[in-house]
Amino acid sequence: MQASIENKIQNRKKRWIDFLSMDSEIKRLLITTIYKFEIENLAKLATVLIPGNKQKRIDYILEKYEKMLEQMQWLEDDSIPYLSFFTGSEIFAEAFGCKVKHPNSNLPFSIPIIKTSGEVTKLKVPNLYDSTLFKHFEIADEVIKRTGKDITTGLTDTPGPFEVAAQIWDKNEFFIALIKEPEAVKELTAKIMQLQIAFFDEWFSRYGNEFIAPFPNFYMKGGLYISNDEVGSINEQMFLDFVLDDLNTLSKRYGGLGMHCCANADHQWNNFKKIEDLHILNLVRPVDICLKAYKYFEDHCAQIHVFDNNIGTVFVEDPEKGTGALNKLSSIPFEIDYPENAHIVIMPTVLGKNEAIEASKKYYRLLFR
Numbered sequence: 001m002q003a004s005i006e007n008k009i010q011n012r013k014k015r016w017i018d019f020l021s022m023d024s025e026i027k028r029l030l031i032t033t034i035y036k037f038e039i040e041n042l043a044k045l046a047t048v049l050i051p052g053n054k055q056k057r058i059d060y061i062l063e064k065y066e067k068m069l070e071q072m073q074w075l076e077d078d079s080i081p082y083l084s085f086f087t088g089s090e091i092f093a094e095a096f097g098c099k100v101k102h103p104n105s106n107l108p109f110s111i112p113i114i115k116t117s118g119e120v121t122k123l124k125v126p127n128l129y130d131s132t133l134f135k136h137f138e139i140a141d142e143v144i145k146r147t148g149k150d151i152t153t154g155l156t157d158t159p160g161p162f163e164v165a166a167q168i169w170d171k172n173e174f175f176i177a178l179i180k181e182p183e184a185v186k187e188l189t190a191k192i193m194q195l196q197i198a199f200f201d202e203w204f205s206r207y208g209n210e211f212i213a214p215f216p217n218f219y220m221k222g223g224l225y226i227s228n229d230e231v232g233s234i235n236e237q238m239f240l241d242f243v244l245d246d247l248n249t250l251s252k253r254y255g256g257l258g259m260h261c262c263a264n265a266d267h268q269w270n271n272f273k274k275i276e277d278l279h280i281l282n283l284v285r286p287v288d289i290c291l292k293a294y295k296y297f298e299d300h301c302a303q304i305h306v307f308d309n310n311i312g313t314v315f316v317e318d319p320e321k322g323t324g325a326l327n328k329l330s331s332i333p334f335e336i337d338y339p340e341n342a343h344i345v346i347m348p349t350v351l352g353k354n355e356a357i358e359a360s361k362k363y364y365r366l367l368f369r
Helices: 003-019 035-048 054-072 091-095 117-122 134-147 161-168 171-180 182-207 236-242 244-254 266-272 287-296 311-317 319-334 353-367
Strands: 028-030 099-101 109-111 210-212 219-221 224-227 257-261 278-285 344-346
Touching: 003 028, 003 054, 003 219, 028 353, 035 054, 054 134, 091 161, 091 182, 117 182, 134 182, 161 171, 161 182, 171 182, 182 236, 182 244, 224 244, 236 266, 244 257, 257 266, 266 278, 266 287, 278 287, 319 353
Parallel strands: 028 344, 224 257, 257 278
Antiparallel strands: 099 109, 210 219
């Protein structure tokens, strides 16, 4: 790697570390999402994640990394090239025995295997090294063997214990069990926690404690990043009963948390503030909700929200209309009057290379630097 590129990467990492400290003067970062690249990557990823495509997946990871290095030559933002070991959200459910479906041009998903509390008791925690999870270490080891150990790695998808429980237990019965059989739900999340801790301990011991989060793709040094979408379907007390303790356990073990939630979970915001050492929060919500979140979490944690805009569906239905909608949306992050003390990652989604360069110019004009 060229020394100039390596220096730029190290400078960006330092900015992320400073940014994630709420005492820092660095309060704005920029990650530019290029829509054409993302659609292309998603189609390839869906293919390479199909069982039996190990070599194609390795080639995909290396190819994507080279493209990110090349992008650094012409785009000034705060993204960091990395080895993408991204998966679908199914990997922990699969390890417990759930079958996995691979739809065309989309990420895999798991099929639940539990319908009753009695089946929870019979469910065994798999041995990490004998489970389907171990293939992800084999792939990562092979890629790092080729590239060297100095390149930043990306985490697999990392759904939280409650999220995985809702994948393993048929939701028609799972949400009823929260009320009628809460101890069975806790028994299941405890088993999931046991496996996840084994997985994350092994991952960080092999590849270090700095990583790029699965979505959005931002840098963390220390801590763990967890997704919690199912919390939108439960009330505030259930969050306290079934979710919070596990999140705090993970936070204490790994040195803090980042969290993703793309559900309608505004009623849980007060509970999110109860997560110990929450470094950064990602919501995927409409613009008006994100604006409220910027203010609500202004002094609590860094924020990296994605505006939920349904652009992908619009493009499928009408590419010309989709282009117009995307161009309009891409200007919104630069028009917001952000709360003064909030630590915010500005995340415009743009059509292509030229639009990405223009977004970067807008950002630097915004910051006067």
